[in-house]
Amino acid sequence: MSLHGLLIAAPRSGGGKTTVTLGLMRAFRKRGLRVAGVKSGPDYIDPAFHRAALGRDSFNLDSWAMDAALLGGLAGRAAQGANLLLAEGSMGLFDGVPAALGRSGASADVAAALGLPVLLVLDASGQAQTAGAIAKGCALFDNRVKIGGVMLNKIGSPRHLLLAKYGVEAAGLRVVGALPKQAEIILPERHLGLVQASETAQLEARLDVLAAFIESHVDLDAVLALAAPLALPHVAPRALTPPGQRIAIARDDAFSFLYPHLLADWRARGAEFCFFSPLADEPPEKNCDAVWLPGGYPELHAGRLAGNSGFLGGLRQFAQLKPVHGECGGYMVLGQSLTDADGTTHAMAGLLSVETSFAKRKMTLGYRDATLLSDCALGRQGQKLRGHEFHYASIVALGADEPMALAADAYGGEPESSGSRRGRVSGSFFHCIAEVS
Structure with a gap:
């Protein structure tokens, strides 16, 4: 057939x-x-x-x-x-x-x-x-x-x-x-x-x-x-430039929202993956070129993550020399603190100054057209990306970090600052789907 x-x-x-x-x-x-x-x-x-x-x-x-x-x-x-x-x-x-x-x-x-x-x-x-x-x-x-x-x-x-x-x-x-x-x-x-x-x-x-x-x-x-x-093309589709040759990627029940097409694209371009589990208190491998913290459900495990000194210490040490990026849940873990649904505030990695909370849920949902304001793990300054946001967390305080990108919705709204960047660390609630060529 x-x-x-x-x-x-x-x-x-x-x-x-x-x-x-x-x-x-x-x-x-x-x-x-x-x-x-x-x-x-x-x-x-x-x-x-x-x-x-x-x-x-x-x-x-x-x-x-x-x-x-x-x-x-x-x-x-x-x-x-x-x-x-x-x-x-x-x-x-x-x-x-x-x-x-x-x-x-x-x-x-x-x-x-x-x-x-x-x-x-x-x-x-x-x-x-x-x-x-x-x-x-x-x-x-x-x-x-x-x-x-x-x-x-x-x-x-x-x-x-x-x-x-x-x-x-x-x-x-x-x-x-x-x-x-x-x-x-x-x-x-x-x-x-x-x-x-x-x-x-x-x-x-x-x-x-x-x-x-x-x-x-x-x-x-x-x-x-x-x-x-069907007669589908067998080509090498390019979705997003990999953030490095050897990428440390968080993967467990707290960090699981990473599009399979991005992994397939990065693998096809020769990238290697080193998966690690923050919930198991595993740090990223030091010999990797970048760390990627996907979205997921860190709010369900915030207390455990806050106590995992091996993961947090290794992440902080890695960020001193090489790029670290967090999407949505990963962004929250890179921040100063995460307040869970019960109202308990947990200290996070502190690599970005953002503070987030689930104590008062507010759904944010929609496509985003983003332009990077400086070089980071997602690409070079000026790179245009398309993706989306879907989260219930609120930002309590952004702190003094520079924004990562300008992002507009799909309904003609004016672009607004999105995410945070400090040194080699970047993050936002924006989930990237593809580069705009």
């Missing part, structure tokens, strides 16, 4: 995309297909679940942050050696930001760019034939996108299924599956979405249950028939 692909999307968030995607991934893998995964939009957590379901990395594809060459190249890299590419959408199928056609960040852009038909997951709770009107609206909204079939979700009874299916088929669309309400298959969540794959108890067993659930209620052959043949 040559490479075929399909995008799994929904009219809104919380409609069942992840449940369906993971179940299909594991079910098709059990059938012997070589399945690859990608995720539309800036999401760290879902690709880690894809990896668990498939046994291979899943990449993020973002039409706002990535140009067509990078998006297509990463899709080709993700699908290398596979015969089925399953893409998981984000939010609603057409939800994005105001932008030129194809650059809004919407899942529909990814479908259009790669020629992926859409399997539309419809939460039919609280409605019946009206599901057909919603499906038809999605089919007609954007002529770049083809709705290949519909999967009904949260079906309450045989009569409910009969009516909802009638509505969808009356709209000229095919129903390929119907999932009953079943609370026990839902994966656990916390404030940034699902609990991380690494923290989910009995994940392999849960994925097998999801696969069995999908197999029982979905026509897998019909779903496979919806997938279209």
Whole structure:
């Protein structure tokens, strides 16, 4: 079988995309297909679940942050050696930001760019034939996108299924599956979405249950028939210049939000990785060229991190000679202090003067167009980057450090100072997705 692909999307968030995607991934893998995964939009957590379901990395594809060459190249890299590419959408199928056609960040852009038909997951709770009107609206909204079939979700009874299916088929669309309400298959969540794959108890067993659930209620052959043949480029996509030849990267339950496509890009350019665990009180290796502290959930482990003198001492010593960068959670740990949700303030590395707090949660979310104000681990002065912010922490005090960048949102707002820089140390709540060439 040559490479075929399909995008799994929904009219809104919380409609069942992840449940369906993971179940299909594991079910098709059990059938012997070589399945690859990608995720539309800036999401760290879902690709880690894809990896668990498939046994291979899943990449993020973002039409706002990535140009067509990078998006297509990463899709080709993700699908290398596979015969089925399953893409998981984000939010609603057409939800994005105001932008030129194809650059809004919407899942529909990814479908259009790669020629992926859409399997539309419809939460039919609280409605019946009206599901057909919603499906038809999605089919007609954007002529770049083809709705290949519909999967009904949260079906309450045989009569409910009969009516909802009638509505969808009356709209000229095919129903390929119907999932009953079943609370026990839902994966656990916390404030940034699902609990991380690494923290989910009995994940392999849960994925097998999801696969069995999908197999029982979905026509897998019909779903496979919806997938279209793909011809993806096999090029060397360039996303972000590596911060060094040998990079020390924090990796554990407190630091896990680093895009797989960046690691793949850096590795393809010859970079080596030395992973270390701050939670295990491990310092970065001294012979590395740079330290990268990804985002994650340091607020859940702030007391433990504050007491890990080996990690903090090694980090401070490293920063005297070589670059250190922190994204979001990593930024908070580089600062003076972090106040947890209980209101307890914990001393952090003190390499930047910022003080952050979770005591009063405030969500910050959105794309960012950033320009570096000076050389740092992310690039040279003047380098333009695209990425996003998603956090609930607040800045209590910035201190006297210089800002790392100027960053604007995707809605035409004026650029504002972002992040902090002191000497060789830099950090911000900005998660970088790609350089702007």
